[in-house]
Amino acid sequence: DVQLVESGGGLVQPGGSLRLCCIGSGFTFSDYYMDWVRQAPGKGLEWVGRIRKKINSFTTEYAAYVKGRFTISRDDSKNSLFLQMNSLNTEDTAVYFCARVASMGGGYFDNWGQGTLVTVSS
Amino acid sequence: DIQMTQSPSSLSASVGDRVTISCRASQGISNSLAWFQQKPGKGPKSLIYTASSLQRGVPSRFSGSGSGTEFTLTISSLQPEDFATYYCQQYNSYPLTFGGGTKVEIK
Numbered sequence: 199d200v201q202l203v204e205s206g207g208g209l210v211q212p213g214g215s216l217r218l219c220c221i222g223s224g225f226t227f228s229d230y231y232m233d234w235v236r237q238a239p240g241k242g243l244e245w246v247g248r249i250r251k252k253i254n255s256f257t258t259e260y261a262a263y264v265k266g267r268f269t270i271s272r273d274d275s276k277n278s279l280f281l282q283m284n285s286l287n288t289e290d291t292a293v294y295f296c297a298r299v300a301s302m303g304g305g306y307f308d309n310w311g312q313g314t315l316v317t318v319s320s
Numbered sequence: 321d322i323q324m325t326q327s328p329s330s331l332s333a334s335v336g337d338r339v340t341i342s343c344r345a346s347q348g349i350s351n352s353l354a355w356f357q358q359k360p361g362k363g364p365k366s367l368i369y370t371a372s373s374l375q376r377g378v379p380s381r382f383s384g385s386g387s388g389t390e391f392t393l394t395i396s397s398l399q400p401e402d403f404a405t406y407y408c409q410q411y412n413s414y415p416l417t418f419g420g421g422t423k424v425e426i427k
Contacts, residue, residue, distance in 0.1 A: 233416075235364075242407065242418055242419070242420050242421045243356075243358075243364065243407055243409070243418040243421075244418065245415055245416040245417065245418070248416075259414050259415075261415045262415065295363050295364070297364075300369065304352060304369065304370060304411065305352070305411040305416075306352075306354045306366070306369040306370070306409075306411050307354065307356075307364075307366055307409075308366050308369070308375060309366065310356075310363040310364050310365070310366070311363050312362065312363045313363050
C-alpha cells in the first residue's frame with residue numbers, strides 16, 4: 199500500500215525556520231512528482247508547491263505567497279520529500295500535507311499523507 | 321489565478337439521500353478537475369480525477385461530471401461514512417487551486 203508520512207512540524211517563532219519531511223513507501227518514490235498542500239486551522243486546502251522527478255531536472259513550482267521563502271527538495275535515495283520554510287509568519291500556521299501526483303499524467307493527486315502541524319507563534 | 325467556487329458550503333442530508341455538490345471555475349479548465357473527501361483530523365482522500373474518473377477503490381455511488389467551467393460531484397445514496405467535507409481542485413494551470421469546501425452533515 200502507498201504510504202506518505204509527514205514529520206517535522208512544531209512550534210516556531212515568527213521569522214523562524216522549519217524543515218518538514220515526507221517519507222513515501224509502497225511505491226517507487228523517484229517515479230513521481232510530489233507536492234505540498236497546507237490547511238490553516240478550520241480553513242480549506244491551499245497548494246504550496248511541486249517538485250518534479252529527476253528526468254525533469256527536479257524542477258519546482260510554487261504558490262506566489264511562498265516564493266522566496268519556501269524551498270521544496272527531494273532525496274530519492276531516502277524516498278524523502280522536504281519543505282524548507284524560512285521567514286515564517288503567523289499566516290503560515292497550518293497542517294502541511296504531502297501528496298503524490300499520479301503518474302498517468304494530468305497532474306492530479308492520487309495519495310495524501312496525514313499531515314504535520316506547524317504553529318507560528320511568539 | 322483560477323478561482324474555484326463550490327456550492328453549497330454546507331448541506332444536511334439523510335442516509336440514502338442523493339447529494340449533489342457543484343464546483344465552478346473562473347475560466348475554462350477542460351476536464352482537469354479532481355474531487356477529494358476529508359474527514360476531521362485526517363488527510364484528504366482522492367475520489368475523482370479528470371472530472372469523472374473514479375480513483376481505484378472508491379465506491380461507485382460517487383460520480384463526477386462536467387467540463388469547461390461547470391462540474392458536479394454526486395453521491396447517489398449517502399452512506400454514514402460519507403459525512404465529511406468535499407473539495408474540488410483544478411490542475412489545469414499553476415497555481416493549483418481548490419474550492420472552499422462543502423461540509424456534508426447528518427440531518
